[in-house]
Amino acid sequence: MKPLRLLLALVYRELVWLRRFPGEILSGIAVSLFFAFAVVGLPASIGNINDVVARISESVGANLTLQEALLVALVSASMLNMVSGVISNVTQTLYFELATEEVISTILASTSIAKYVVALSMVKPLTITLVLTAYLLVVLVVFQGVSGLVTCFLLLPPLLLSAFCLGFLSAIIITALHYYAGIKRPWIVSGIIVPVILAGSGVFMSFELVPWYLRLIAQVTPVPYAVAAARMLIIAKGIEHFKTYMPILAVLYTVYYILAYSSVKVSERRVKRGW
Amino acid sequence: MVVFAIKAFIRLTYLGFVMARQHAVSYIAYIINAVFWLLLIMLPSAIYSRNPHQFVVLFLPAYVAMMVASTGASSVFEFLSWYVYQGLTDVYREAGLGVYHYLVSSHVVDFLISLTSYFLLAFIVGSQIGLEPAWFLRVNPLYFSLLFPAAVAVETFFGGLAAAILTTTRIGTGFYGFLLMLLSITAYTPLWLLPSPLLGFLSPAVLVAELLRASYGYSAIPGGLLLGMALLLILVYYFAGYAMCKLADKTIAKYGIEFRM
Numbered sequence: 147m148k149p150l151r152l153l154l155a156l157v158y159r160e161l162v163w164l165r166r167f168p169g170e171i172l173s174g175i176a177v178s179l180f181f182a183f184a185v186v187g188l189p190a191s192i193g194n195i196n197d198v199v200a201r202i203s204e205s206v207g208a209n210l211t212l213q214e215a216l217l218v219a220l221v222s223a224s225m226l227n228m229v230s231g232v233i234s235n236v237t238q239t240l241y242f243e244l245a246t247e248e249v250i251s252t253i254l255a256s257t258s259i260a261k262y263v264v265a266l267s268m269v270k271p272l273t274i275t276l277v278l279t280a281y282l283l284v285v286l287v288v289f290q291g292v293s294g295l296v297t298c299f300l301l302l303p304p305l306l307l308s309a310f311c312l313g314f315l316s317a318i319i320i321t322a323l324h325y326y327a328g329i330k331r332p333w334i335v336s337g338i339i340v341p342v343i344l345a346g347s348g349v350f351m352s353f354e355l356v357p358w359y360l361r362l363i364a365q366v367t368p369v370p371y372a373v374a375a376a377r378m379l380i381i382a383k384g385i386e387h388f389k390t391y392m393p394i395l396a397v398l399y400t401v402y403y404i405l406a407y408s409s410v411k412v413s414e415r416r417v418k419r420g421w
Numbered sequence: 422m423v424v425f426a427i428k429a430f431i432r433l434t435y436l437g438f439v440m441a442r443q444h445a446v447s448y449i450a451y452i453i454n455a456v457f458w459l460l461l462i463m464l465p466s467a468i469y470s471r472n473p474h475q476f477v478v479l480f481l482p483a484y485v486a487m488m489v490a491s492t493g494a495s496s497v498f499e500f501l502s503w504y505v506y507q508g509l510t511d512v513y514r515e516a517g518l519g520v521y522h523y524l525v526s527s528h529v530v531d532f533l534i535s536l537t538s539y540f541l542l543a544f545i546v547g548s549q550i551g552l553e554p555a556w557f558l559r560v561n562p563l564y565f566s567l568l569f570p571a572a573v574a575v576e577t578f579f580g581g582l583a584a585a586i587l588t589t590t591r592i593g594t595g596f597y598g599f600l601l602m603l604l605s606i607t608a609y610t611p612l613w614l615l616p617s618p619l620l621g622f623l624s625p626a627v628l629v630a631e632l633l634r635a636s637y638g639y640s641a642i643p644g645g646l647l648l649g650m651a652l653l654l655i656l657v658y659y660f661a662g663y664a665m666c667k668l669a670d671k672t673i674a675k676y677g678i679e680f681r682m
Contacts, residue, residue, distance in 0.1 A: 173599040180606065185466050188480055191611040193471030201469045226461075334450040341457030351465035357549055360460070 149265070152257055156269040164277055174227045175281050182223035185350045186216055205352045208381045217289045220282070221301065221376050222349050225308075227278035229344055229369055232271040232309050234336035236316035239270065241332035244324050250417065259414040264407055267317040271309035279305060300379055303388070307395040308372035314399075314406035315367065325413045343367050368398045430525060437526035452538040456545070459484055463546050473550040475639070479611070481543055481557075482633035485568075486575065486608035486626040488535035493576035493662075494583040494601040496527050501587045501669070506680040514673070521666035524580040532572045564636035567651050571629050574659040578625045579605065581665030588669040588678060612641035622650070625658045 164171070190198045195212060203210045206218065240263065243249045253262045282301065286294030319339070323329040346364030348356045353370050364370055375391035441448060463481065470476035500523045504510040513523060543557035583601060586592060592600070607624035612631065618641035621627045628651060634640050635647055642650065 169597070169599055173602060176599060177602070181462050184609070185462055185469070188462075188466045188609070188611075189470030189476060191614055192475055192479060197471055198469050205465075205468070331447065334446060337450045337454045341454050341461065345457040345460045345464075349461060351468060355468060356464075357545070 149261065152261065152265050153269060156265055157273065160269055160273040164273060171277060174231060174278050178223040178226050179220070179281070181226060181350070182216070182219040185219050186212075205355060206377060206381065207352070210381070213289060214380065217285070218377055218380050219350060220285050220289075221380055222373055224279040224282050224301075224305070225347070225349050225369060225373055225376070226344060228271075228275050228305060228309055228372075229312060230336075230340045231274040231278045232312045233316050233340050233343075234333070235274055236267055236270050236313050237320045237332050237336045240266065240317060240320045241324060241329075244321070259417060260407055260410040263317050263321065263410045264314075264403070267313035267406060268310050271313035272306065275305055275309040297379060297383075300385060300388075301376055304372045304375040304391060304395055307392070307399050308368035311368040311395070311398050311402045314402035317406045318402075318409050321410050321413045325416060343369050346370075347373055349373055368395050371395055371398070433522055433526040434529045437528070437530045440526070441530045448534060452534060452541065455484075455488060455538050456542045459542050460545060463542070464549060467546055467550050474552060477543065477546055477550065477552070478637045478639050479634060480609065481539065481546065482637075483608040483626075483630040484542060485535050485539045485572070485633055486629035487605045488538065489531065489572045489576050489629055490579040490605040490608060490626040491601065492527070492531040492535065493524065493579035494605070496524060496531070496576075497580040497583040498587065498597070501584060501678060502680065505678055510678070519666065519670035519673075520580070520584045521577075521663060521670070524577055524662075524666065528573050528576060531576060532569055535572070560633075560636040561638065562636075563648075564632050567632050567648075567655075568629065568636070570655050571632050571651060574655040574662070575625045575629050577662030577666070578658040579662070581662035581669070584669035585665040588672040618642055619650075622654060625654070628654050628658070 186195075186198060186202070189201075199210060199212050199215045202215045202218070210218065243253075244259075250259065253259055279301075283295070283298050286298045288294070290297055316336075319335060320332060323332075323335065329335070342360075343364050346356055346360035346362065347353070347367070347369040348361075348364075349369075353361070353374065356364075361370075371391045371394045375388075375395070378390065379385075463477070463484075466480070467473045467476045497520055500510060500513075500520060504513075513519070540557055544554060547556050548554060579601070582604075583597075586597060586600070604624070605626055608626035608630050610621045610624060610627055612618040612621040612627065615621055621631070621641075631640055631642060631647065632651060635642075635644065640647055
């Protein structure tokens with residue numbers, strides 16, 4: 147099967163699959179909105195909202211209004227959806243597909259396992275990220291008017307590059323665990339990795355304020371850089387974030403792609419030898 | 422009667438511990454998951470608040486309440502969904518055990534898990550904002566001793582509510598999760614902002630949060646009134662939950678239950 151056909155087939159499957167889970171999509175978006183409003187609202191409930199905005203401004207290094215502080219929180223919260231959606235879906239789908247002999251046979255009849263896994267690790271993050279962060283379009287238009295559309299468009303590159311990296315990361319972890327550790331409960335992997343990465347990425351505060359032991363794992367993932375890029379885009383209202391963070395994200399994308407492809411290739415050889 | 426109830430509780434708790442031992446890795450993952458998700462929001466919120474110490478004492482206790490409420494709902498979901506598929510629900514029912522018994526079996530384990538993860542969360546947030554390492558252990562024993570019965574009542578209420586929803590409606594699991602999540606999040610309701618703090622108790626989870634807050638000396642309700650209300654509400658929530666569990670059992674006995682994804 148040609149790579150383009152493989153990608154199109156996967157996109158079609160993902161769209162059909164996503165239509166079956168409106169409740170999960172709604173829950174994901176609701177959690178993000180709750181977190182964004184809570185991070186501003188909870189401290190304000192025992193004090194003054196202006197003081198809270200002043201502290202947020204100090205944390206992000208810019209003088210924000212309440213509206214801007216809320217917008218920064220809402221945009222940052224999209225990372226929660228993206229990270230949890232991508233990692234949990236890619237790990238669980240890959241785990242069940244790699245563990246099912248019929249699926250492996252079907253994949254091998256039309257393409258290679260390595261190509262399939264890499265394609266899935268890109269298509270799933272693409273569809274999930276677009277669906278779960280679609281609320282940003284409404285939020286940005288409400289807060290910024292028509293220019294919100296441009297902001298939304300500019301947010302996509304860092305979001306999608308991060309999502310692809312996380313898709314590859316999930317593929318690396320799940321193939322390693324499946325072929326070498328014999329894991330039985332893949333949801334445990336996503337259940338641990340997702341909050342550990344998010345808590346260490348400084349989603350709602352400056353990365354420097356995050357305790358060092360939480361930052362350790364997060365800083366080898368794209369999430370802190372995507373958060374910083376998104377924040378900079380809202381605060382600076384320009385394309386500075388491309389110059390500062392896109393090269394980092396591009397390098398991470400390349401590294402994760404190479405690691406994912408080569409690790410799955412090694413596992414594929416094992417499968418063909420009769421693993 | 423009382424001796425029989427105590428014996429049944431001990432047997433079911435033993436069953437709960439045996440099941441928990443089989444899923445020890447899942448429990449560890451659950452604790453890590455819950456603590457880190459809460460850190461994501463509690464750490465920045467504490468840093469942004471006027472008085473970080475007051476913030477953690479007022480809002481971290483709601484974590485225990487939310488955990489207790491959500492574990493009640495998720496235990497029942499497990500019993501009426503995955504166990505249906507695996508045939509375990511039938512095994513329980515053949516042994517004369519229903520939704521309520523399954524909930525009882527997990528009360529002690531769930532409470533210990535909620536408390537352990539709360540201590541871990543409180544330690545991490547406390548150390549980051551400069552509190553003494555064991556600040557969360559300085560509690561008023563009177564209020565703290567009411568925490569377990571309150572947690573049992575709240576867990577039974579949410580479990581019963583979940584069972585009633587799952588057995589008497591055709592609601593999809595996605596929307597079910599969304600609904601229960603919204604209800605358990607009400608544990609974070611800041612009572613001091615309501616027209617009357619008593620209105621907060623419309624959400625049963627608030628009771629657990631308020632008792633833990635009171636054990637640290639911060640409560641929106643005067644001490645005597647809170648104690649009296651706690652004793653009354655524990656009974657109300659518990660028997661309401663019990664009634665909903667029995668309704669679910671009767672519905673299953675009459676119509677059966679299908680596995681739902």
